[in-house]
Amino acid sequence: MLSKNMFKKPKNDLESYDKYAKSPAPDIPNEMCVACPNCKAMLFTGELNEHFHICPKCGHHFRVNARQRISMVADDDSFVERDAGMRSRNLIDFPNYEKKLKHAYLDSAEKEGVVCGTARIGGMPCCLFVMEPYFMMGSMGTVVGEKITRLFEYATAHSLPVVGFTVSGGARMQEGTLSLMQMAKTSGAVKRHSDAGNLYIAVLTDPTTGGVTASFAMEADIILAEPDALIGFAGPRVIRQTIRQKLPAGFQRAEFLFEKGFVDQVVKRNVQKDALAKLLALHSAAPEGGADLGSI
Amino acid sequence: MEAFDRVQAARAKGRATGTDFIRNIFDDFMEMHGDRRFGDDKAVVAGIARLNGMPVTVVALERGHDTKEKLFRNFGMAHPEGYRKALRQMKLAEKFHRPVICFVDTAGAYCGIAAEERGQGQAIAENLMEMMTLKTPVLSVFVGEGGSGGALGLAVADEVWMLENAVYSVISPEGCASILWKDSAKVKEAAACLHMTAEDLLRFGVIEKIIPEGRNDFEEVYRILKADLYDTLVRNGRLPMEELLEKRYNRFRRMGAEGL
Numbered sequence: 001m002l003s004k005n006m007f008k009k010p011k012n013d014l015e016s017y018d019k020y021a022k023s024p025a026p027d028i029p030n031e032m033c034v035a036c037p038n039c040k041a042m043l044f045t046g047e048l049n050e051h052f053h054i055c056p057k058c059g060h061h062f063r064v065n066a067r068q069r070i071s072m073v074a075d076d077d078s079f080v081e082r083d084a085g086m087r088s089r090n091l092i093d094f095p096n097y098e099k100k101l102k103h104a105y106l107d108s109a110e111k112e113g114v115v116c117g118t119a120r121i122g123g124m125p126c127c128l129f130v131m132e133p134y135f136m137m138g139s140m141g142t143v144v145g146e147k148i149t150r151l152f153e154y155a156t157a158h159s160l161p162v163v164g165f166t167v168s169g170g171a172r173m174q175e176g177t178l179s180l181m182q183m184a185k186t187s188g189a190v191k192r193h194s195d196a197g198n199l200y201i202a203v204l205t206d207p208t209t210g211g212v213t214a215s216f217a218m219e220a221d222i223i224l225a226e227p228d229a230l231i232g233f234a235g236p237r238v239i240r241q242t243i244r245q246k247l248p249a250g251f252q253r254a255e256f257l258f259e260k261g262f263v264d265q266v267v268k269r270n271v272q273k274d275a276l277a278k279l280l281a282l283h284s285a286a287p288e289g290g291a292d293l294g295s296i
Numbered sequence: 297m298e299a300f301d302r303v304q305a306a307r308a309k310g311r312a313t314g315t316d317f318i319r320n321i322f323d324d325f326m327e328m329h330g331d332r333r334f335g336d337d338k339a340v341v342a343g344i345a346r347l348n349g350m351p352v353t354v355v356a357l358e359r360g361h362d363t364k365e366k367l368f369r370n371f372g373m374a375h376p377e378g379y380r381k382a383l384r385q386m387k388l389a390e391k392f393h394r395p396v397i398c399f400v401d402t403a404g405a406y407c408g409i410a411a412e413e414r415g416q417g418q419a420i421a422e423n424l425m426e427m428m429t430l431k432t433p434v435l436s437v438f439v440g441e442g443g444s445g446g447a448l449g450l451a452v453a454d455e456v457w458m459l460e461n462a463v464y465s466v467i468s469p470e471g472c473a474s475i476l477w478k479d480s481a482k483v484k485e486a487a488a489c490l491h492m493t494a495e496d497l498l499r500f501g502v503i504e505k506i507i508p509e510g511r512n513d514f515e516e517v518y519r520i521l522k523a524d525l526y527d528t529l530v531r532n533g534r535l536p537m538e539e540l541l542e543k544r545y546n547r548f549r550r551m552g553a554e555g556l
Contacts (some may be wrong), residue, residue, distance in 0.1 A: 239407045
């Protein structure tokens with residue numbers, strides 16, 4: 001996650017286009033130094049890589065991209081991507097949207113704001129979606145909506161649980177009302193998956209806001225959140241402007257939502273895989289050593 | 297008329313609001329209050345009424361007429377309990393086989409500390425999910441402003457109609473202008489870019505019908521709505537439930553999916 005954003009954006013798109021596009025996860029030298037934005041401690045990137053990108057001094061969770069998350073959560077070589085090639089179009093002729101999409105592609109080396117597929121977590125098969133913070137802050141346009149909808153439909157057809165990591169600034173303004181409609185579309189797919197008796201676990205990461213919070217992020221059977229993640233409907237800046245008051249400390253953070261009863265557990269990144277594997281096993285059709293209540 | 301003229305018409309002082317539509321289209325309206333969880337949101341008016349004799353459930357976002365009522369109604373911006381109140385009435389409609397009609401007119405769901413504390417996002421999300429499979433015909437009519445998720449929370453329906461001067465957008469033109477051009481004065485340009493008018497949305501397949509407004513006189517609008525709502529709800533009520541729900545799902549399923 002550090003790589004692309006540590007350097008200045010290339011001045012000439014075309015010059016760097018191939019280089020970026022062809023190296024989705026360039027190796028960062030382990031001896032490179034970064035400062036923790038929370039405690040200001042100087043850390044080696046190698047140290048961060050080994051510690052799930054959590055600051056060993058203060059526990060701050062650094063932002064990570066979708067591929068890094070997949071590698072932290074899915075069993076080795078188990079992830080098979082679906083709908084990988086889907087790209088956004090400028091459906092409503094929004095000014096500069098093509099340019100914005102191209103920059104998002106350069107920033108993230110992803111084609112869109114979510115990566116979807118099937119995987120195993122602790123041996124348990126599931127569908128997995130991970131939103132990409134470096135692609136327009138995971139904003140939901142028609143492609144993000146379509147990919148997530150297709151994943152839930154696939155999971156319903158194959159009776160698979162869904163695990164989803166959210167990170168999003170909300171619905172994508174550049175696609176107008178059509179992006180708003182993705183909230184309803186994904187919600188419909190989540191509902192069908194749920195009505196068929198399947199499990200959906202969401203892990204809310206920093207930041208999860210707007211139209212994603214008001215749709216599939218908050219519709220999971222089990223909602224986990226990463227420590228200190230900003231989670232809300234309206235962003236704090238908009239609220240501050242609306243009410244003209246200072247916001248209370250910790251407002252809209254994961255721990256705040258936990259306190260208010262909207263999150264089941266706040267789970268540190270280094271133990272998320274264990275938690276997910278355990279939850280998937282607890283919901284699997286053939287419980288280990290347990291009675292099969294379905295046959296009674 | 298340019299897009300921003302529509303925005304101004306939708307927000308205009310003196311324009312008919314949610315309860316005007318209830319009063320002029322339905323008979324025997326009985327208002328029901330409270331979400332049974334937290335309180336009673338005054339921005340949402342909900343209850344049971346008759347439409348040409350047929351019992352129906354009506355839900356309306358009400359922005360208020362004068363200053364006093366506007367404050368009382370929180371300018372039509374609902375808190376989570378407003379969405380939960382609406383859902384409670386919709387669930388009762390399902391139980392008693394009444395069609396649901398929603399009138400949407402809001403700048404958006406309220407942005408504030410209490411709204412976040414009580415789960416604004418969760419409340420809207422739940423409505424989207426539950427309305428998608430609500431086993432009774434649902435129809436939403438945008439009568440003024442349709443502000444983002446706060447409007448959609450009452451608009452997962454078999455059909456969505458808009459009054460000629462109503463608007464429906466993912467973000468307000470002011471918000472869009474300040475993000476895009478760092479200049480909230482460029483609202484006209486932003487309104488045009490967002491394609492938020494009834495005409496645009498009919499073209500994109502986001503809505504099914506535009507109700508013409510005529511000149512400042514909503515009598516004709518009420519008359520058209522009364523007749524068309526009745527016909528459509530009766531027609532949808534005759535469909536086998538599975539088919540109705542399949543159509544509702546596919547209505548949203550196809551949006552933005554073309555060519556992918």
